[in-house]
Amino acid sequence: MQAAQTKAAAELKPLEIKEEMLGRHLRHIEHAAERGANIVCMQELFYGPYFCPSQDRAWYALTESVPDGPTVKVMQEYARKYSIVLVVPLYEQEMTGVYYNTAAVIDADGKYLGKYRKTHIPQVEGFWEKFFFRPGNLGYPVFHTAYANIGVYICYDRHFPEGARALGLHGAEIVFNPSATVAGLSEYLWKLEQPAHAAANGYFVGAINRIGRESPWDIGEFYGQSYIANPRGQIIAEASRDQEEVLLGEIDLEEIREVRDLWQFYRDRRPELYGPLSAL
Numbered sequence: 001m002q003a004a005q006t007k008a009a010a011e012l013k014p015l016e017i018k019e020e021m022l023g024r025h026l027r028h029i030e031h032a033a034e035r036g037a038n039i040v041c042m043q044e045l046f047y048g049p050y051f052c053p054s055q056d057r058a059w060y061a062l063t064e065s066v067p068d069g070p071t072v073k074v075m076q077e078y079a080r081k082y083s084i085v086l087v088v089p090l091y092e093q094e095m096t097g098v099y100y101n102t103a104a105v106i107d108a109d110g111k112y113l114g115k116y117r118k119t120h121i122p123q124v125e126g127f128w129e130k131f132f133f134r135p136g137n138l139g140y141p142v143f144h145t146a147y148a149n150i151g152v153y154i155c156y157d158r159h160f161p162e163g164a165r166a167l168g169l170h171g172a173e174i175v176f177n178p179s180a181t182v183a184g185l186s187e188y189l190w191k192l193e194q195p196a197h198a199a200a201n202g203y204f205v206g207a208i209n210r211i212g213r214e215s216p217w218d219i220g221e222f223y224g225q226s227y228i229a230n231p232r233g234q235i236i237a238e239a240s241r242d243q244e245e246v247l248l249g250e251i252d253l254e255e256i257r258e259v260r261d262l263w264q265f266y267r268d269r270r271p272e273l274y275g276p277l278s279a280l
Helices: 014-034 057-062 068-084 155-159 161-169 187-191 193-201 254-262 274-280
Strands: 037-043 083-095 097-105 114-119 142-144 149-152 174-178 206-207 226-230 235-238
Touching: 014 037, 014 068, 014 097, 037 174, 068 083, 068 097, 068 206, 083 149, 083 174, 142 274, 149 155, 155 174, 155 193, 161 193, 174 193, 187 193, 193 226
Parallel strands: 037 083, 149 174, 174 206
Antiparallel strands: 083 097, 097 114, 142 149, 206 226, 226 235
């Protein structure tokens, strides 16, 4: 689902923003479940603004432990209530001063399955993420849910093909990429890289972005256009550029077998020759 930050960050305290955004997303989850959704993924850092244009320690207040924090607990209740799998991107505190950009995965019975921590952390103007996040250290786990095997890649990760391949090798059938991405020189990559990952690895990709402009930083327009790409690299469902909405798409996992039996990328890869890549 893609959503906007409704009130300027300067007008509310971090925990007030968190409460408002969490409530709005819970209503979206209810709406998705009523429409028959089995798996729901929210945008990167869904319960707050994208605060990384700042270097303000006040945003550390949004952190919480995973899985013992309040957001995961309430999401477990909703997953159990609606028999829905949830991918929950949030700001994780491992210990005081050690924070991660994380996504928790919750099964349809409410069981917490595990988490992915964003691996690649940008540090460029408007995206001072190293101030806020330690690089992920959990590798590329795949979570075996009631409906599909799920992998997660977060925002900037999508520019790196290595982890996308690792998720495929670990058995992912759907890879979700929750993001906070603004218009600019790289916008055209939004619909280039992730469908390419889907085709190169023979799985589905769910790409999720937020919308609108966020004060007081206004680093640009978050351009939405969340979408689902199939294992052929085709976009089969797409959200709007500027409307808050829940995007639904139908996924047939049998298509993975059909594509992989046709395009034998896993059979024909040569890992014994790729070792030098890790040393370069």
